[in-house]
Amino acid sequence: MVQYRSEVRDGMRVDWDVPIRMDDGVILRADVFRPVEDGRYPVIMSHGPYAKGLAFQEGFPHMWKPLTADHPEVLSGSSNRYQNWETADPERWVPDSYVCVRVDSRGAGRSPGRLDIFSPRETRDYYECVEWAGTRPWSNGRVGLLGISYYAVNQWQVAALRPPHLAAICPWEGASDYYREFTHHGGLLNIFSSVWYPAQVTSVQHGVGARGPVNPNTGEPVAGPETLPDEELAAGRADVAAELRSHPHDDEYYRQRSAELEKITVPVLSATNWAHHLHTRGGFEGYTRAASDHKWLEVHGLGHVTEFYTGHGLALQKRFFGHFLKGEETGWDRQPPVELNVRHVDGSFELRPEQEWPLARTQWTRLYLDTRSGALTERPPSGDTAGDTADDTADDTSADFEALGDGLTFVTEPFADEVEITGPAAARLFISSTTADTDLFLTLRVLDPDGGDVTFVSALDPAGVVGMGWLRASHRAVDPERSLPYRPWHPHDHAEPLTPGETVPLDIEIWPTSVVVPPGHRLAVTVQGRDFEFPGDGPWPGSYGVAMRGHGMFLHTDPGDRPADVYGGTTTLVSGPDRPSYLLLPFIPRTAPSPAATRRGPFPDGRR
Template sequence: MYDSNTTFREIENEWITMSDGCKLAAKIWLPESADEKPVPAVLEYIPYRKRDFKAIRDSKIHRYFAQNGYAAIRVDMRGSGDSEGVLEDEYLPQELNDGIEIIEWIAAQPWCTGNVGMIGISWGGFNALQIAAKDTPHLKAIITVSSSDDRYADDVHYMGGCLLTDNLSWASTMFSYNSLPPDPAIVGDKWKKMWLDRLEGSGLWLRKWLQHQRRDEYWKHASVAENYEAISCPVFAVSGWADGYSNTVFRLMENLQVPRKALVGGWGHKYPNFVGKGVGIDFLREATRWWDRWLKKIDNGVDEEPMLRLWMQDSVSPLISSCPGRWIAEKNWPSAKIENQEFYLSKGRIHLEEDEIKNEDMRIRSPLSVGLFAGKWYSYSESTDLPHDQSEEDGGALVFDTPELEEDIEILGSPEVELELESDQPIAMIALRLNDVCREGTSTRVTYGLLNLAHRDGNENPSVLEVGNTYRIWIKMNYVAQNFPAGNKIRLSISTSYWPFAWPSPEPAALTIKSKGKLILPVRPKNKEDDKLPDIGEPVLSEPIRSTLLEPAKREWTVQHNLATNEVKQQIINNDAFLRLDDINLEIGKETTEVYSYLNNNYNTVRGEVESTRSLARGDWKIETLTRTVLTSTPTHFQIRAILDAYEGDTRIFSKSWDDLIPRDMM
């Protein structure tokens, strides 16, 4: 199972004291010989509770690093898990300053050589990039997984100036996490005061995020795209095509000036070693090779390999969750091998030649049902959260098809669409989907793009449309690697809504699309050198901590249309397994239900609701928290209603509610 037989010990909790006196809780996996022979260290720094909810996952990763000669450190951020303080938002200056102090503390330990790396997925991938852009001399390399260089343009909050409903979902996730106390077994009698401080002080993050609907200074802070040159250590960037964060990988490869490497596979929002066989890889081995090169200074050839290793996806039915394909590589990015091929749009057709096209206007005003089968923005590649058959979406869209392909077409990059259009509303959105249509008629979404047309000239200074004016717009879709096989068709679908993936515009809008729009595909010729790439193995994990399954996880994703009331609902059940962590005799549980709905295709009735329950129990100590957030809108405002209830045993010890109106900012 392991690449080496290094023995290690686990330090369940170590306090790291910040310069202001705040104590942060760390768990450490340390090679036994490190006291005599210091080792490099790998830090993961996140708010997801090392003691309980991430304990099993952490043990599978960080034991591996310790087995391979690294000190592994997992730190609960200030205000999370067992650490002191209150967590008030993402990526605040305090978080980044704490991270720098943690790295300096690690580097100064007698068991450390002074060389430190950071690894993280999602939040931990973000702050690894952000801290790498600070003056942190002991940070020698990072591995950033499923992260973003631009917090506004490519994160869970907004896309193309459109409000993502995952903004609500993610805010609710952190609302629930932030409601939990530290473990009395770690912090002692002060646990309850720490808990009450969190309950009172963490706040409603959704309100903060909705107060910034354009790319202002709030989002520019901690967006490394503002200054790529600030990053001075080597960067290994990783993502999956089913995830929402794959675009960042390509921008980092193009803009960074340091040694860098990219890996994008056929998975979702997960570390690649937690993905099933056939798609997942031996990611921990790849990570260790990266650390060996930059933390141990072993000349193992990592920096001489192709810059990008990418999964070229094959055609697959949308009714199954597998992702067949093959590995390809690119020496540099952008790649000189890729040529942009232009296709032209007419009513229902995609043409290779512009002179084949008649001048015909095409009008579209989509029903709110377009988007019910879109899946999740940052999919975990579960069978429930991937996009379903796009044929069910296309009845409410303008659809453009190629003839059946005479030969395979493979693309790698960001497809673009150029359109001339008019709108009958001053604020409107447009959603584009690029689909692979097989001969049997099923349609698989390959990539997509969204644009709030008020953001057509950028995300910082939006402006309304003038009704009746014609505008030329360009929309970039997400990066992708895809093979369209001979006999299939390539389809472009255009709609004016994508609910509940994205929040709809204030009023229903009809767009008039002019003929001779362009679809630009980044075509990559097949390369025989790809067949010679070395194997990167199947997933390998270290032995996890002991746990007992008390109740299995439950994942459901259903769509219901009540024909009597004309109400449409999408319901998502996302319940984690109910477990007992045997070594600390702690029972943990999390249940979440999300419901997105509308009535009579009325934009004023769209509604998102997320309810979560979390529990901790050990003997007579029983904790339960309930969070519920509801988001609705009018043409002029968003409305947030939220509640937080916290129970110790059967006694409710805290309750708070919110009811806020936030003006829409051309959103």
């Protein structure tokens, strides 16, 4: 058995591989970073599968190098010896009288057991860890949860179980719905899990041992101490790719791995990114649906992990946790319920306080798709100009496109004035197909005066799209009780095949977005039956072998999920007086920024 070891280093008391016994007897291992002085301190905790001993610099150099090059402030105030991917740096928290606890989840890193991501067993383990931390001699009984991505997703999950010592959570860019956000988009299987799981999770499964990385601080294998054969490792973990293929609809498998947001009552700071095709939606859904009396939303841009480590993010986190874990006067009682970093096309952001989400002053606007001219316009389709007809649908016009081709693009006239679009969006499209099903990909784009695309740093992709929506036509059923005009809710619990040639309406959710469009620029929407790609020959940045051309790693290219004989037909888009196809967009009146609003460049220190 691994022994618990304690030492004082870099101004901290560090306890390595502390055992935490679960209710079924399995021992999880945690590293505990605390002040040298004896006392009772609030706890900042994370729990997940990325190996608590894996150095950020070694495990994720492709993220560490650009983060530190573009934002050198993240290197200040720390030796960076204890930096982990997507978790709090103890050297930035322990000096402020916090205890940082990092737990390797069951079956990962230094913790034995069956590896089964986001499972009920894993969530129960997190509950047990919170209660353990809240009752230690060095704890003041208040535990806060902090972390990005996986370490944010499972915050939503465990908070719904209401562990008594949980005092506050800050899920930073974390999904809350395993089906709609993590594994599927509008019913389409996302290949992310099949790429990410072997690269970032099973690579540090407990038992990789001597074949894996070593903790630079202890000299011990980050995924040990045992070194197990491949067949034993495979038998000790869930086969995520196979499980997703065997569950094409939103069933109990996904519900068990999704947060029951309405059961969350602790204070919440939900921080999300405008352009992450795994996490964006979850931050908004978590904020709006959590039952907490004390909840806040922060929205930012830039790279996936950037703002978590910058001064902007760190100050926000410390003000939040200082208030709820320490009872300090941090000014958090004056924090607006919503804080937006509104995107501008030059890469800067307008930091703006708001009182609600969506914004109460939103001017919900329909922009119609004119299949004759390719225009995107506020004018509804006028119908057949040749005269009246007894058949209303005879006035409709249509346009065909090959599902796996370039699709159709509809464009506004150049804007005469500055225009802001901030909020959730939706579309209603009338379509038919030559096959029994078709997938719809809707891409919002901003075009400069020369017709070129304006791109934005999109979490993992340095040149991403403005906004995105997806829907599989056979998943078109909506739940009227859960749907909102700007956010249709699809149960995704059954398939309704199309009758070839028959036109049906599709209500499509477009994930929340924000952009201020200058005069002379235009807004466009591209409708396709495949992932949108920015034009050009590249070279395109890659991640784990996936070329990123606007959507990062979040593509829908699994041939088993999208066989060409079904999803490679011809799709027809219909629009007319009785079957108008349109976007519903959140236009925000542009006024002089409030005194609290500031413009931030793409770099927090003001560099361009």
